Amino acid sequence: MSDTLAPEAASSQDRRTVRVELGERSYDILIGCGLLAEAGAHIAAVLPKARVAIITDETVAGLHLKPLQASLDAAGIGHVTFTVPAGESTKRFEIFERLVDDVLAARLERGDAIVALGGGVVGDLSGFVAASVRRGMKFIQIPTTLLAQVDSSVGGKTGINSRHGKNLIGAFYQPSLVLADTAVLDTLPLRDFRAGYAEVAKYGLLGDEPFFSWLETNWQAVFVGGPERDEAVARSCQAKADVVAADEFEGGRRALLNLGHTFGHALESAVDYATERLVHGEGVSIGMMLAHEFSHRLGLLPQDAVDRVEAHLTEVGLPIRIQAIPGQMPPAETLLDIIAQDKKVSRGQLTFILVRAIGDSFVEKGIDRTQVLEFLKEKLDA
Template identity: 50%
Template sequence: MSETLSAPETVRVNLGARSYDILVGHGALSELGGRLLPLLKRKRVFVLTDETVARLHMDALKAALRPSGIETDVMALAPGEQSKSFSNLEGILDWLLGAGADRSDVLIAFGGGVIGDIAGLSASLMKRGMSFVQVPTTLLSQVDSSVGGKTAVNTPRGKNMIGAFYQPRFVIADTALLGSLPARDLRAGYAEVLKYGLINDPAFFDWLEAHGADVLALRPDAIQQAVATSCRAKAAVVAEDETEGGVRALLNLGHTFGHAVEAANAYRADVLHGEAVALGMVLAFRYGASQGITAPAIAEKVASVIAASGLPVELSKLPGGPYEAAQLAELMKQDKKARGGRVPLILARDIGQSYIHPDADLATVAAFLAGELEKA
């Protein structure tokens, strides 16, 4: 890359005593050791990662800590959504306890969303709370799951059903780490970037429509702008509604549909989380069009922009099927706010005008999904 690299940006998450910074930029990992030292009583940290990230990036993390003299104790899980399990949660806590960790120690989540979620939950439970730090290595985790303190594991009854709100001490989003991502994983993370434009920032959505190819090509300034803008958007929502009692639910645009697809597919790797969210956003806009909430032309523009980035937009063509409308609607009942055959959905009147639709009728949703599944 020949272009001049911009200095990393700092995004603040304002939560009173639990406020923290997100450092975003190419090479930001080099600041990890200096930022950790004030948190440590002894120069040792625990690092939870997965086997792929350990192979690709553990040397870089250790190099970032070496000038500060910080040693590491590392545990690596198998990669993939299925690692976000009760059995792994138990194994992580046993590892920490066996190594003598206490509340004055720090656990680093070094990986994608799976690692961040289960590491954060482990930290929240460890002797009723040890500090943890997010060092996300995927685009999806840099712009979404590493920010805001949502932690969880999955169950056979649904995704993220067991969890807690527990904030990190800081986040380092080094965009240089994204260079090792397979193109498919990069696109999956890009779905969450598009989400911020669709929620409440039509100008950002327009910028992504024009510059999405540069973001996906990891041009340093473009990817830094995309990640920093996304983090600012999420930080603002989290600061207003930390525990999802109101406006934070807007961040679930596409997720109620997407989580149902993931659960129906048993969280297998033929549908990545970001791919499910991308399709879920398309379905949310199309469902809104079917109910007279969203103009059909707007729904199809959203589908067109998402498709242009290589993400799925047709339920009938999604890998892992065949899917059934009744099954997907039944899985949507597992939404934490579902009540009596009705479920809240995040819908949109236009691009950048999303809102909480509190009580969508699941029978109507199932009929809509049946129509989507019948498309050629």
């Protein structure tokens, strides 16, 4: 016997499973290194006899498509692959329509699965395709970015963008399985990993001070890979799974997940989702900073909590000011108008996720427009 562990045996010891409890729609998120190469076996276990359509983008296809296809072949799963351009602009009607047509042309049936291999764009788009073809096919998420692993692949939000805003067209549609292979995160540019980390930090800030504190200590280990990275992904998935299980259709508590997103979405929209200027997680980072500052402004949050958020986000290299976004930004009135059209608006009143302390967020409905406007003006002038 060699005393060297086979890589597979080593990695399966490190697998974590997070269960999303949604009654008949419950599913597992598997987290660990090397899952991509075992995807076929995991899919076959959950959906015996299903054929699959892989939807991926050009960038991810070059990095991770072959191992996935090989793994499906090994499990005897028939597959077709549809590749879309990388980038947020792919989440549009024209591409949605084309994919729906492609899947139908491939004669996939209701019991067959769409497999999303990619980041949030691919996952959101593919999920809406899965929800809409034959009124609902099976759906598997294989998220390849940190953002997708800790956020967009979990919870069933799918959709595409509209000229009126982001994610305004879509469905709540749960996957049958999520495979988060943390090894693929090694292929991410630092900027993308860092942006995804904003969502990781968010779970601490919205409801888990000990996790935020753990991140303050361990963030470097998370960034360089290893067990801390898996731990951060698993704790984030667990946090999201808990919220989603309590409120699948965003009637209440799920709105907490939007901490930083009301401001963040407005900033993304203001730059027309131009990712060279701002990616989602960066918008969330600035948005979280603004949410904490706004909470302080309203007399809800002490300054030292604001400082602590600022210190950590700055330390990891995330932007925290609107001025960090390259190029011209629209005036505060325009940002407010974008916020008002955001789907988190309820009956004309502005809803914000505010913070009483690190790890203690809450939904505040009926925020006064004028206060937001003044706050934004000041932040734009700062």
